[in-house]
Each structure stands twice: as C-alpha cells, then as structure tokens.
Amino acid sequence: MTPKNMLVLMSDEHNAKILGCHGNEIVQTPNIDALAARGTRFSNAYCNSPVCIPARASFATGRYIHEIGYWDNADPYEGSVPSWHHRLRDAGHEAVSIGKLHFRSDDDDNGFSESQLAMHVVEGLGDLMGLVREDLPVRKGAYKIARSAGPGESEYTQYDRDITDAAVRWLEAAAARDPEKPWVLFVSWVCPHFPLTAPQRFFDLYPPEDMPLPKLYAKPDRPTHPYVRDYAGSFCYDDHFEDEAHVRKAVSSYYALCSFLDDNIGQVLGALEKVGLADDTNILYTSDHGDNLGSRGLWGKSTLYEEAAKVPMILAGPDLAAGVVRDAPVTHLDCYPAFLACVGEPLSETERAFPSSSLFDLAAGAEPDRTVLCEYHGMGSTTGAFMIREGQYKYVYYVGYPPQLFDLAADPEELVDLGTDPAYAAIRETCEAKLRAVCDPEDVDRRAKARQAEQLAKHGGREAVIERGDLGYSPPPGVAVDFQ
Numbered sequence: 001m002t003p004k005n006m007l008v009l010m011s012d013e014h015n016a017k018i019l020g021c022h023g024n025e026i027v028q029t030p031n032i033d034a035l036a037a038r039g040t041r042f043s044n045a046y047c048n049s050p051v052c053i054p055a056r057a058s059f060a061t062g063r064y065i066h067e068i069g070y071w072d073n074a075d076p077y078e079g080s081v082p083s084w085h086h087r088l089r090d091a092g093h094e095a096v097s098i099g100k101l102h103f104r105s106d107d108d109d110n111g112f113s114e115s116q117l118a119m120h121v122v123e124g125l126g127d128l129m130g131l132v133r134e135d136l137p138v139r140k141g142a143y144k145i146a147r148s149a150g151p152g153e154s155e156y157t158q159y160d161r162d163i164t165d166a167a168v169r170w171l172e173a174a175a176a177r178d179p180e181k182p183w184v185l186f187v188s189w190v191c192p193h194f195p196l197t198a199p200q201r202f203f204d205l206y207p208p209e210d211m212p213l214p215k216l217y218a219k220p221d222r223p224t225h226p227y228v229r230d231y232a233g234s235f236c237y238d239d240h241f242e243d244e245a246h247v248r249k250a251v252s253s254y255y256a257l258c259s260f261l262d263d264n265i266g267q268v269l270g271a272l273e274k275v276g277l278a279d280d281t282n283i284l285y286t287s288d289h290g291d292n293l294g295s296r297g298l299w300g301k302s303t304l305y306e307e308a309a310k311v312p313m314i315l316a317g318p319d320l321a322a323g324v325v326r327d328a329p330v331t332h333l334d335c336y337p338a339f340l341a342c343v344g345e346p347l348s349e350t351e352r353a354f355p356s357s358s359l360f361d362l363a364a365g366a367e368p369d370r371t372v373l374c375e376y377h378g379m380g381s382t383t384g385a386f387m388i389r390e391g392q393y394k395y396v397y398y399v400g401y402p403p404q405l406f407d408l409a410a411d412p413e414e415l416v417d418l419g420t421d422p423a424y425a426a427i428r429e430t431c432e433a434k435l436r437a438v439c440d441p442e443d444v445d446r447r448a449k450a451r452q453a454e455q456l457a458k459h460g461g462r463e464a465v466i467e468r469g470d471l472g473y474s475p476p477p478g479v480a481v482d483f484q
Contacts, residue, residue, distance in 0.1 A: 001319060001360065003344030005281040006184040007272060008335075010059075011261050012052070012100060013193040013301060014287035016045070016310045018258050026212075028205055028259050031266030032314065035285060039316025040324040040363040044389065046331045046374045050289040050301045050308040052102045052474075053077065053126060054378065055332070059288070060084065060111070062336030062354050065375050066444040071451055072378030073127035076104040076120070079111060084336045085186070086111035091345050093181045098170065099163040099188035102474065112186075116166050119159070119190070119476050126474075128465040130379030131456040133449055136234040139380075141472030141484035145299050146240035148195030149250035151203035157260065159476035160189045164264040168271040175275035182280075182343040187268060191257045192291070194300075194473060198256030205259055206252040213244060214251065214294030215413060222297045223417065227398050231380040237299035247294060254293055282317030282342050284335065284359070302380045304387040304396050304404075305414055309374045315359050326362060329372045329389040334359045355438070371434045377448040384445035388435050395431035399445040403428060 016022060020029045021036035022043075048058035049065050057070035060083040065071065068081045079086070085095040089111055097112045100119040121127075129137055148154065167187045174183065216222055222232075232238070241247050265285065272278050290308045292298035301308045313330060315338070337347055338359035357368045376385040386397045392409035396419070405418040405428055418424045435441065459465055469483030 001341060003182050004317065004342055005182045005277065006339055006342040007268075007281050007283045008184065008186045008339070009265055009268065009283065009285045010186070010188045011192065011287040012188075012190045013289060013291045014258065014261070014312055015290040015293050015307050016287075016312045017307065018192075018255060018293070019312055021314075022312075026206070027255050029262040031262045031269060032285060032312070035265075035269065035283060035316050036314045038322045039283070039314055039320050040326055042313040042315075042330045042359075042362070043325055043327050044329040045286070045311050045313030046309050046329065046372060046387075046389075047289040047311050048332050048374055049376055049378075050303065050374065051376065051378050052288055053121065055288040056102050057081075059332040059335060062333050062351070062356055064333070064355060064373060064439070065377065066439050066447070069447075069451065071448045072130040073121070074125065074130050074455060075451070076102065076124070076126050077110075078104040079108045083111045084339045085184070087340065088184055088343060088345065089113045091181075093343055093345075094179060094183035095186075096170065096183065097186045097188065098166045100190050101188065116170075117159075117163055117477060119474065122471055122474055122481050125459070127379055127471060128455075128459050128468055129470055131452045131459070131465060132462055133382055133452060136230060136380060136382060137466050138233070139235050139470045141470035142235055142237045143240040144472045145194045145196060145237045146242075146246065146250065148197045149246065149253045150197060151200045151253075151256075152197045153199060154195045154197040155476055155479045156190045156193065156195060157197065157199055160191050160261070160264055163187060163189055164267050167268045171268070171271045171275055171277065175277055184339060184343065189261060189264060190476065191261045192254055196250050196253035196257065198253045199260055202256035202259045202263070203252060206255045208245065208248040208252045211248045211251045211255070213247060214296075216296045216415070217247070217294055219297065225404065225417065226401050227381065227383065227385060228296065228298070228303065230382050231302055232298060234380045235300055235302065238294070238297045251294060254291070279318050282315070282320070284338070285312060285314045286332070286335070287311045302376065302378065304374060304376065304385055306408075306412075309387060313359075315363050320363060324363065326365070328362060328367045330359065330362055331356075331372045331374070334362060371438050373435070373438050375444070377445070384441055384448060386435055386439070386441050386444075388431060388438070390427075390431045390434055393427055393431060395428065395435070397432060397435055397441055399441055403432075405431070
C-alpha cells in the first residue's frame, strides 16, 4: 500500500444502529452513508470497553483493558503506555488531535505532536464514584438526560462546531504545506453523547410523535439479569422520564444529534476534498462506544448489549473498494496497526504480538482465527463483565453472575437470553474456553478491584467520593463543572 495521510473521525456514544448505512430508515446521516458507500463498513465492530476512558485508552494503545489497566472513568490515560500517536510522532509524522481526548491532562506526554481544544477528565481525576463497586450509589445527576431532551443548544453542540471549524482550518493549512511524511489528523467530537439538546433544524427532522419507543421499554419486558439491574439501579436515568411522550422526545433528540454530527463530518470531508487532499488520504469513522438509548429501560453505556458495545466502523480511501460490507468481528484494537500501515510505518516485533489485525487487511477480506473481546470494570457494575463473539453467538461472562448468550443470527435484537438454557450448554462451554484463552476473568476482576480499592482509599474512601458528587458528563474546555 502506498503511504497516505490518515484522517480519523471519532464521535462519542454513537449507537451503530442509528445510521442510514446500517439500515435505519428513520435517521438522516447522508455524509456517513456516503463514506460507507465508497469504502468498507464493518458490520460487527466493537469497542473494547463501553465507557469513555477505557475505550479511548484501548483505542490509543492497541491493547486490551486488562493488559493496560485503565479500568474505569477514574483511571485516565496519562501517556505511560505507548500509543499509536507516540509511535507516529516519534517516527517524524505529524500526529494531531482536535477535540475530545478524555485523557488525564495536557501536562502529560499524550503522544500527539499538536493538540487543539483538548477535552480531558475533570480535575485530572474523572469519575471517582466509579471506584465504588459494592452497594452501588445512586447517581444524583441521572436526571440530566431527561431534563436536557429537546431542541436548543448546549455547551456540547457549540464545542463540536468549534472542533469542526478547527479541523477545517487545519486541513486548509496542511494543503499549503509539503510534508516529508504523511500526517494523521484525529478529529474527536462529543455528540451524540448527552445532554440530549439538539439544534432546532436537526430536531425538526424527527417529530417526537412519529418516533418509536425503544425496544423492550415496557417494564414487564425488561431483563432481570442482576448485572443489568445493578446498572439500572445506580444509573437511574429512566426514573426521570415523565411519560412516553417524554421518552419519544429524548429519542428524537438523540437522532437529531446524530444528524448534527453527520453535518459536522460532512464539513470536514468537504474541506478535505476542497483543498485537494482526498486522493492522498484514507478516512476512518468510528465512535468510542454506543448508547442503550432507552432499550430495556437503559440509557447511556456501560452494558454489553449491542446498543452499547457495538460501534460504527467505516474505512474509506482511494485504494479501497467501494460499497463493501465485512461481517467478521473487529474491534478498536485493529485501528493501531492500520494507522501505522497507512503512513508506511512497519510494526515492531512487540506490536506484531498485539491482539489485532490491520483494518486494511480485514477490509480486503482477511478473517483471522481470533477471539475479539469487550470487557467492563467500571461505574454501575459490581462485577467484571467480558463479552466475546463466537461465530453467530455472543457470549457474556460475569464473575459471580450467570452468563448471557445470544444467537445474533436468529435474534439480532438480543430478545432471548440463552445464558441458562440447557440446550446451549455445549456452546456456552466452548465460548467460555475461548474467553479463558484470552484472559482469566476472575484474576482480571481481582486486579481491577484491587486497583480501584487503592484509588478509593487515596481519595478519602467511599463517603468522600460520593460527597464529591456525580458529574453526569464531562464539560468541554472553559465550561464550569456541575457536580450533583
């Protein structure tokens, strides 16, 4: 492959099902759909942890969470584990970030040669309440999802506009230079993450009365698995909706924010074309994780259902075939080797041992014999959760809790949990063996909780971190912190 620039576009909390190219007939995402039409869409792409800090740390380093130890939203990445941006910067490439990073601080060496409008965790600490893994506290900021739903502007929509403007200016400047080596530009927006306040012209695309209720929303239909109930009890988002009309308004707002995001992506891709760099640049679009969006009465992330663990993943460029869909499971780990390959840097011996394959190889049809893993050890959970794909089956192992098993071929919406069905005992046994070939879940759970206990004590213990409060969501640069 001839070395080229790499434009990486990342959103925050974009449910992969809310895309026209995924088959959603309601949402309007013409720019992302057009990108998929001229490249490869990975239909079974997963984050490596469905929450911001671990997901972004894994994306940066190309390693599993249990390998690098950024367990939760109170353990931010600080640059000590080498990232693809360290690697490319040190090899002489421009590696530039614009927008959300959610690392610890700009004071750390985060690996980028330049960083603009960086959004990091609050006070360099993040969500300390996530360190509490027993007798989970009720999140007082949970009302913010319901309260914010509707048309208008928020600090997030303005921040995303600023990110887009900065990215366009950077591309215009890049076109005027003649760099010795290809560059990588990482543009990272915060929408469609809540607050669910969407600009009026996008909200008007989705009249609430026309929007469907989330699946399994009726309380008798909601799953009773203890892990799910742990999360719903702590992150009690749904308790703050007044009625079904209020729920529909929230769904409308999320769809509208997806269209707002799409518009911003379109502006950046338009600038790439306008300045004449499109023929020399590969493009990746993904999100750090998904969003439950009311399904099963759940909002936010932090579960291993497809809504939260699956992510959009689209790769396009001048040398890639158009309109390709690959069904083989992929994860964010596969981005690290792809970025190096794109700009012409070989993998080191250490990097060749990473649990990943280049997205470019996977786009060309490679189907390596491997097990992809998504794991969770953070806020709203009392135990470690581990998800793998085994063919048509999705298996979720919980330390100390019953497993879940879904046949995604027959049941893509995960309506029927086969986790305790005797008829599927052999499949569960096979899946558990595949998981244990990747990691020992009990050992990983112990290590995560030991680190969290250590951090909890460092910050004054359970009552101190609960008193500090619930942030709800991280504010962009220059916006005051609103603890609840």
